[in-house]
Amino acid sequence: MDPTQAGMVAVGAGLAVGLAGIGAGLGEQAIGAAAVGAMAEDEKFFGKGLLMTVIPESIVIFGLVVALILLFVF
Amino acid sequence: MLKPTKMTRVMIAGTKDLMEPAISTLHRLNVLHISDYSEENEDFKIGRPLKNASRLSEHLLSLRAISNQLGVKEKEPALKQSSGELPSRIDEKISELQKEVSSRFDDLRSIEFKIKEKEDLVSSIKPFFGLPLSLDDYEGYETLKVFTGYIDADIEPNISRITDKYELITGEHEKRKIFALFVPVAFADDVQKLLQEERTYVEFKVPGLKGNPPVLLDELTKEIAILKEKHASIKSELENIRKEYSEFIMAADEYLSVETQKAEAPLRFATSPNAFIIDGWVPSRKYDEIESELQKSTGGLVYLTGLEEEAKEEEIPIELENPGPAKPFELLINTFATPKYGEIDPASLVFITFPLFYAIMLGDVGYGILIAGIAVVIKNKFKSGGLNALALILFLSAVLSILLGVIYGEFFGFPLFNVEVKGEMEYGLLGIAGPAIAGIHIPVHRFESVQSLLLITLLIGIVHIFLGLVLGFRNITIEHGLKHAIYEKGSWMMILLGGVAAIAKLMPALMSKLPVQSSDPVFVGGVGLAVIGIILLIKGEGFISIMEIPTLLSNVLSYARILAIGLSSAGIALAVNTLSMKLFIRPDGVLLGGGIGLALVGVLILLIGHLINLLLGILGPGLHSLRLQYVEFFTKFYEGGGNKYVPFGYNRKYTEE
Amino acid sequence: MGASDGAKYAYIVARVRAMKGKLIPRDMYPKFLNMEIPEITRFIGESEYKNDVDELGKKYRGTDLFEHALNQNLALTYRKLIDVSQNEANFLITEYLRSFDIWNIKTVLRGKFSGASEEEILEDVISAGQLRYRDLTEIVKIGTIEGVIAAFAKTPYYPALEGYKGVLADVENSLDKLYYSNLIKAASASGNKLFLKFLRTEIDLKNLKILFRMKRAGMERDEIIKMLIPGGMELKENDLGRLSAMSFSEFVRALEEFSYWKAISDISAELGSLIHIETRLDKYGLVYASSISYYYPLSILPVLDYILSKKIEVDNLRIIVRGKETNLPEDIIKAHLVM
Structure with missing residues (x-):
């Protein structure tokens, strides 16, 4: 791989994680707000709330996997 | 394991005179899950509480009001009180407490009121320091009207336009101009109008006291000090009462709660004018015990039957049954949903997969040891309940993480064994090459594979x-x-x-x-x-x-998150290590090459970086491992919606039978 | 940052849903009927009312304790909703809860009119609106109705009060109308259609109750029309006029064309009994609020649903305890409960 190509791969990997992160963040804002609201009333919701909040994080994981494949597999 | 405890439906019927002994036997056994009776009809109604229920509730209400006033807090009891002798003194002790406490609080309130009054007087006297008159001089005139207040403008010219029979005394208080004005009553209205038109005029009232302001102030301050002292002494008396009675209050609350629970049990029964029926569930292995104990306490006069007929699945109470090590994982199951009676209870499966996923993600000897330590501390602090279960889960996961850490060859992100990365040799902390176990060469370097x-x-x-x-x-x-x-x-x-x-x-x-x-x-x-x-x-x-x-x-x-979370955790550790080592602690490959100061900064970076990564290392793998159970695994088979098994009884903490 | 519409309500909705989950379950009410007042007080003192019961327990006993605990809890709960909500939700909740200002003004006026003591009046005051309890305790000390009205001069409710000419019902009615017209204005200004829909249905139910009451009392058309509140959802102004003019039986038959009929149709034989009608209409409102709040889960509706459910819980508890205090038979108490 010439340096330009390697650089482009790195940029691509960065975009994959970064954009996925923005997406997950947008998804999480409402869930996070709701989780905090429920928890404020009833501490029993702590576990469920935390769990619900990480659900959209799947997207970042997918982004991260794509980035890893770009960096390590290709 | 894999299945909730087997339950048997029990019907207990008897005549009303047997209700009380039946209730106390069942309460003592603490095994019967009562199904509340709700479909009232002509013959059977929801039962009425026993006669003493109302009195017990009254006691509880007074006791809790007192406890609220005193600020009694729950704590572990020094020794349990016998509930045999409690009832004999509960009545008089509560009314005695009530008298002691409420009279003191009344005193406190009246003292606070008096202090407030005096303090108001003090602040109303203070402005008069600026005027060279005794307080008596402002009052008691029939033909004169007195105005006192703050004012910035010079009002004298305007007043002299109204009348020349006036006396104006001015002074200063806290850098604001103050005045006292004496005019004949006849001109009072005009002067009043004049003053109100003046923007800076703020009236202050003459306190109804006699004497020199400084002398009065002295007296008042002394009185306030005495009152405050009294206030403090009553407070400390109350504090003593709190200390003395705390244990009694907690024990009495528990005793009364237990008795109330018994007295109100009939609200869950079906009763006719002469008979009662209790419908409920017991774990099948406890059926014989409940039968023999009940017959013993009622002289064999209640009718008890275990029903084999099919009940609706949702009605059967669920008690999860798992071997000791898998028991804490029931918490994770219940957080999601209680299983239905016919369903698989996945606790023992989660017992394997949760720590496994966690460990594959974290996989670091250093973090593993630290987290295991934290888990042990939490477990010793909380002997029961959710946190205890959580600590056990964490401990198990951390131990497995240490094992995976050996396989990955990672210790706080530093290599444990000598390993070749991208053609370069990295020297591990142990200084040896990793062994080969079952054909796999240890370490399995995460970034390399x-x-x-x-x-x-x-x-x-x-x-x-x-x-x-x-x-x-x-x-x-x-x-x-x-x-x-x-x-x-x-x-x-x-x-x-x-x-x-x-x-x-x-x-x-x-x-x-x-x-x-x-x-x-x-x-x-x-x-x-x-x-x-x-x-x-x-x-x-x-x-x-x-x-x-x-x-x-x-x-x-x-x-794939199992890998991804692991890599990001290892990546952060690596970044922290590289940063602190290469730039601060061993610049250009020389230990302390940048001086001791720079090396200390490096150590600080190391500490903070790993602390953050440790917290992430508890949260991230924990949540994502749990998520894989809940979202990916449970959705394939688990519905939940069962009814939790809550036996009729009480776990005593402050009293014993 | 521009949060989406849903995210804006996520916090408050999750919170009120959790609060709704902690309301007293319905199957407790038949049990309450079998319990004595201290037992019921103790029971609620072990639930969400704990702080109120424990704290007021030093000052009051028996039913006084119970009533004050209910009022204080209701007021604090609603005040909390105002405190924890933001932006549009906060604005709408604040405006909606002004109904308690109306209630309190009416309570004080009625109390003064009937010569009740300060303590008696304060027992019914629920300071969940914008008028503070401390101010109200001062106003209650004023001797005359005119004085009380003057004390409200700086509040937005004064326009409805200043026309007082010795007939309390007139003032009360114009207070209601003022409240609803202001609320509709506020809702329209915010552009929240769901809130408006909820509100218009509430107005319909209120008008129906007034109609039943007035018809039963044999009032004339003009008198009835004067009482009715404009702005309803199904019962438009011409409907109201038409219904007011009818005889009682014609009126009942005419109701069949409205969707509210299904709430009362099965008791059409005993429509003469106001208790049944009013509890049915309340129940309809409750079910309606809860069902539309599920259609629009991230909106103001779940909050309104909670406000209503909480109010009805407190009303039910009060009915039970007052019924018990006056030794009413259980089935009569039961008939008054909205369940």
Whole structure:
């Protein structure tokens, strides 16, 4: 791989994680707000709330996997 | 294991005079889950509480009001009180306490009121310091009207326009001008109007006291000090009462609560004018015990029967039953949902998979040891309840993480063994090369083997999801029969297996840009199996269910997080280490090459970085491992919605029977 | 940052849903009927009312304790909703809860009119609106109705009060009308259609109750029309006029064309009994609020649903305890409960 190509791969990997992160963040804002609201009333919701909040994080994981494949597999 | 405790439905019937002994026996045994009676009809009504219920509640109300006033807090009792002698003194002790406490609080309130009064006087006297008059001089005139207040403007010219019979005294208080003005009553209204037009005028009232302001102030301050002293002494008396009676209050509260619970038990029974019926559930192994104890306490006069008839599944209370080490994992099950009676209780499966996923993600000897330590501390602090269970789960996961850490060869991100990375030798902390166990060369460097680790995690996912589908198949077979199970779960198993086989052949071909070998039996078989699965699925669940198929793919891909979270955790550790070592502690490969100061900064970076990563290392792997259980695994078979088993009884803390 | 519409309500909705989950379950009410007042007080003192019961327990006993605990809890709960909500939700909740200002003004006026003591009046005050309890305790000390009205001069409710000419019912009616017209104005200004829909249905139910009451009392058309509140959802102004002019039996038959009929149709034989009608209409409102709040889960509706459910819980508890205090038979108490 010439340096330009390697650089482009790195940029691509960065975009994959970064954009996925923005997406997950947008998804999480409402869930996070709701989780905090429920928890404020009833501490029993702590576990469920935390769990619900990480659900959209799947997207970042997918982004991260794509980035890893770009960096390590290709 | 895998199944909730077997329950037997019990009906207890008897005449009303046996109700009280029956209640206290059942309460003592603490095993019967009572089904509340709610469908009232002509013959049977919801029962009425025992006679003493109302009095007990009154006692509890007074006791709690006192406890609230005193600020009694729950704490571990020094010794348990016998409930045999409590009742004899509870009445008089509560009324005695009430008298002591309420009279003191009344005193406190009246003292506070007096202090407030005096303080108001003090602040109203202060302005008069600026005027050279005694307080008597402002009052008691029949023909004179006195105005006092703050004012900035010079009002004298205006007043002299109204009348020349006036006396104006001015002074200063806290840098504001103050005045006292004496005018004949006849001109009072005019002067009043004049003053009100002046923007800076603020009136202050003359306090109804006699004497010199400084002398008065002195007296008042002394009085306030005395009052405050008295206030403090009553407070400390109350504090003593609190200390003295705390244990009694907690014990009495518990005793009364227990008695109230017994006295109100009939609210859950069906009663006719002469008889009562209790409907409930006991764990089957406890049935004999409940029967013999009940007969003993009622002279064999109550009628008790264990019903074999089928009840609605949702009505049967659920007590999870798992061997000791898997017990804490019931917390994770209950957080999601209590299983139904016929369902598989997955606690013992989660007992294996949760720590495993956690460990594969964290996989670091250093972090593992620290987290295990934290878990032990929490476990010793909280002997029971949710936090205790959580600590046990964490401990197990951390121990497994240490093991995986050895395999990965990581200690706080530093290599444990000598290892070759990208053709360069990295020297590990142990200074030796890793051993080879069962043909695998340790360490398996995570950044070097991303590709194979990714495959392994996806394989774990496929196995895990398949296991979920198998359990789902079993649940549905039991609930709705084999046909439904094949449509609902069998179809998915075929799609999963077939799809995996097909993709396994397809991917390498695509990567190497060779044509797919369409005659390969594995590929053909896989596609065929998947197609049959899809047909079954459409037949069972309708055409719309095709939309669900991509979900299966994302479910499998989701397991890639096991690798991803692990890499990000290891990555952060690596970054922290590289930063502090290469730039601060060993610049240019020389230890302390940048001086001791720079090295200390490096140590600080190391500490903070690893602390943050440690917290992330508890949260991230924990939540994501749990998520894989809940979202990817449970959705394949678990419905939940069962009713938790809550036996009629009380776990005493402050009293004993 | 521009949060989406859903995210804006996520916090408050999750919170009120959790609060709704902690309301007293319905199957407790038949049990309450079998319990004595101290037992019921103790029971609620072990639930969400704990702080109120424990704290007021030093000052009051028996039913006084119970009533004050209910009022204080209701007021604090609603005040909390105002405190924890933001932006549009906060604005709408604040405006909606002004109904308690109306209630308190009416309570004080009625109390003064009937010569009740300060303590008696304060027992019914629920300071969940914008008028503070401390101010109200001062106003209650004023001797005359005119004085009380003057004390409200700086509040937005004064326009409805200043026309007082010795007939309390007139002032009360114009207070209601003022409240609803302001609320509709506020809702329209915010552009929240769901809130408006909820509100208009509430107005319909209120008008129906007034109609039943007036018809039963044999009032004339003009008098009835004067009482009715404009702005309803189904019962438009011409409907109201038409219904007011009818005889009682014609009126009942005419109701069949409205969707509210299904709330009362099965008791059409005993429509003469106001208790049944009013509890049915309340129940309809409750079910309506809860069902539309599920259609629009991220909106103001779940909050309104909670406000209503909480109010009805407190009303039910009060009915039970007052019924018990006056030794009413259980089935009569039961008939008054909205369940």
